[in-house]
Amino acid sequence: MPYRAPVEDYRFIMEHVVPFDEVAATEKFAEATPDMVSAILGEAGRMCEEVLAPLQRAGDLHPAHLENGVVRTSPGYAEGYKAIAEGGWVSIGADPEHGGMGLPLTLTTAVNEMMSAACLSLQLNPLMTQGQIEALENHASDEVKAVYLPKLVSGAWSGTMNLTEPQAGSDVGALKTKAEPNGDGTYAITGQKIYISWGDNDFTENVCHLVLARLPGAVEGTKGISLFLVPKYIPDENGEPGRANDLKVVSLEHKMGLHGSPTAVMQYDGATGWLIGEAHDGMRAMFTMMNNARLGVGGQGIGAAEGAYQHALAYAQDRRQGRSPVAGGSGTILDHADVRRMLATMRAEIFAARSIAMACAVAIDMGHATGEADWTARAAFLTPIAKAFGTETGIRVAEMGVQVHGGMGYIEETGAAQYSRDVRVTAIYEGTNGIQAMDLVGRKLMDGGEAGAALLDEVERNAEIARDTLPDLAGAVWQAAEALREAMEALVAKAPQDRFAGAVPFLMGWARVLGAHFHLAAALGEGGEGKRTRLARFYIERMLPEHAAHLAHALAGAEGLYAIADEDFAA
Missing domain, CATH: 2.40.110.20 (Butyryl-CoA Dehydrogenase, subunit A; domain 2)
Structure with missing residues (x-):
């Protein structure tokens, strides 16, 4: 099934969901005009569709191997990497002084996600180089910069x-x-x-x-x-x-x-x-690279989810089985309620995770462009959520893609299982998702929840704006934001071990509420009627309620967890 880059989705998110216009209005990123953004997304999308996507199965079937001390890469990877390097896709955000484009990280995030959807194994190479470029730009001596950065930026070195x-x-x-x-x-x-x-x-x-x-x-x-x-x-x-x-x-x-x-x-x-x-x-310098990579890895999860979703949708639109339960239906399994539920869930999760990642990238860009502490704090708060939820979305959506295929999903030749196998590690590397959640309830709440509260203020303001157009959806989002605010205030008062015991569900509660916020913004962006509004309604009515269970778990504390004796874990 050919991959199609979701360029329209990125454009819509940047125009209606996250404040990318504020990024483009800064002096630092003034070149990120609508025409420039459109050209970047379009060209990168074509490269992903035509060059990288055909390499997806080749890497899985013909793995990299070590031959007499030399690493031999998968067929076509050298040509794929050449297209990435020559197109300048390694260095969209790098300093022009060393040959980079100097464009916002928000654009890099979109392009990296497209490359991840097309061929995750190969995309991991330029992602590592991008992180190294940022680390050297911020911490290396002028002599080291002069030798290494032009080569890394051009893609000649990795x-x-x-x-x-x-x-x-x-x-x-x-x-x-x-x-x-x-x-x-x-x-x-x-x-x-x-x-x-x-x-x-x-x-x-x-x-x-x-x-x-x-x-x-x-x-x-x-x-x-x-x-x-x-x-x-x-x-x-x-x-x-x-x-x-x-x-x-x-x-x-x-x-x-x-x-x-x-x-x-x-x-x-x-x-x-x-x-x-x-x-x-060294840890401070390395964290410059790791923080860049954490958002990038979240994007890898979202990209894998997009690839898995497109793969599953194409199968569902073609597969005929049983009698259609829908009068005048397509006759394919897309008519069946549970298949439809899975595909709608996949699409809604991808949009939520993508919007969270793009919002994080915008905050990072604004922090760099303005130096304002509020933007830097927001970026720091969103980074663990973007990484963990992006990768959890990749895992969940890829697994659901196998399920949509039914028995054929378990057969390697269909390619559905590869997305699930490839994306699984993203929840582990660059700091496990448990570590991301502990960071969220630890370092990121050291301000007493100030950065989180500012985000919730924005969620509630947007919900108030939506009350005239979409009152039922707006009310649900506003109530969820209030529940999250109360949970955060309660968690701030708890001991560290009690916070850690509920860290992952707390992070997932945040992801659910932010996902609903961005879906509601999308519905408003298209005027309260259309495909994005229908998807927003699905997410807010059917998926947002999960936040309550997450928050209940988050506040349960550590006592009951450690009341389970070590011997209780024995079979």
Whole structure:
């Protein structure tokens, strides 16, 4: 089934649902005119449809593999990557000083999502490079920037992020990789890293690794970690790839999905690296890359959901089975109530998750363009929601896509199962969704809920505007926002462990309310009548009520959870 980029949806969201006009009105992003936005979305959409989408099955059926120490990528991936790089899609938001377009992250978010829907395995490569570009722009020395950024921005070189070690997963502070000064301003990096997405490839001239390591005498834990740039090939005096560095790919992981994306075990044996940022301040520099990647990973989930939805819809519109329960129906399984329920749920969830991600990107752009603390706080608050809900949506929608196919969904040849296998890891990497939720109830409520309350104020103002046009929907959204406000105020007063016990349902409660808010905005944007209004009604009447259950769980506390004894978990 051919993929069709949902360009119309992005345009509508930017025109009617999120305040992208405020981004374009800033001096920093003045070039993001409606014509420019339309051209970017249209060209990127065509590239995704014509070049990347045909590679989706190839990566799954012919995985990347290690051959005599060299990573060999899936058929067509080199040509697909070339189209991404030559089109400038790696560097939409990068600084023009180094060859980037300097456009808003909101546009990057839309383009990345389209690439994810077309071929998630390949899209993961430029996503990692984009994060590295941002980290270097913010923390690297001028000398490092001059050598590396033009190459990364052009796509000639690619970037990775090296955090995890065999004994140090989410507990990054337990890492053992060490960095010894060489006496010439460089460092010798020694250690092993695992789960390195696109740790190597056979289509870029160089692969640049951002590696967390510990300097001699550094304190234990995250405060003693530094960040280093360690290239596969050390640049020569002309900035071109020179001699091979002392690093190698030990093996590639055999994964549930994303077979086209080589996930490497990397070994560093005194490899030459350059310090990025200040010594012992590596986590701050790395978080610049990780925060970029968290929104990007949320977009990966949404993209996979879009691909799975289109796949399932095409099947449902073609598959005939049983007698149609609808007079004058199509005669396909789309006539059946439960299939229709699943497809409507998939479409409604995608719109909600996409709008949350775009709202987060707008807040990040406004924070960068204006320096206003309120926008920065909003971006920080929305990031864990965008990441977790975007990826949960991907998993749920992809699984539902298999169900729409019935027995054929369980047959690999249909391609339905691939979306489910590929997207599953997105809820795990770049900080598990549980960690995102703990961040939301922890750091993001340290202001007493001020950033969250400002968001809820906006939700309620929009609901008040909608009361004349869509009174029943507006009332439901307003009441849900009030319930969420009360739950947040109660959670702020709770002890940390009680917050953590209900963190995931609290985040999902936020996602439900924000999803309803954006659906209501969409209904208003088309005048209260039309396809978006019908979808909004479906979401608000049938899905928004789930927020009450989420909030009840969120406020239940930790006591009952820990009352379950360890031995109670035994079979």
